[in-house]
Amino acid sequence: MSLCNPVIDSYECSGCEACVELCPEVFRINEVTDKAETIHVQVEKTDALLEAVAYCPEKCIVLE
Ligand code: SF4
Incomplete structure (x- = not known):
């Protein structure tokens, strides 16, 4: 993968x-900003x- x-x-x-x-x-929600953030920089494209x-x-999510 x-x-x-x-x-x-x-x-x-x-x-x-979502x-x-x-x-x-x-993904997780940042408790300070209430916005989504990624947990790891590089992940598998599942x-x-x-x-x-x-x-x-x-x-607003882009896969680079
Ligand atoms: S990145 Fe998109 S799906 Fe995730 S919390 Fe933000 S608006 Fe919702």
């Missing part, structure tokens, strides 16, 4: 938590990760 670096545009993130629910091994990217209502 290939690796990627998920990047979140924090300005656009609404903190809806990405955390779909892919909790990659179906759950692709689903989280697709379902983000703000379309």
Whole structure:
């Protein structure tokens, strides 16, 4: 499985938590900012990760 670096545009993130629910091994909510952040820099490009990217209502997650 290939690796990627998920990047979140924090300005656009609404903190809806959809990405955390779909892919909790990659995303978490920062308790200070109430926005999503990644737990690791490099992660495996799993179906759950692709689903989280697709379902983000703000379309603010990019895989680099
Ligand atoms: S799904 Fe998108 S808008 Fe919602 S918390 Fe995650 S990054 Fe932010």
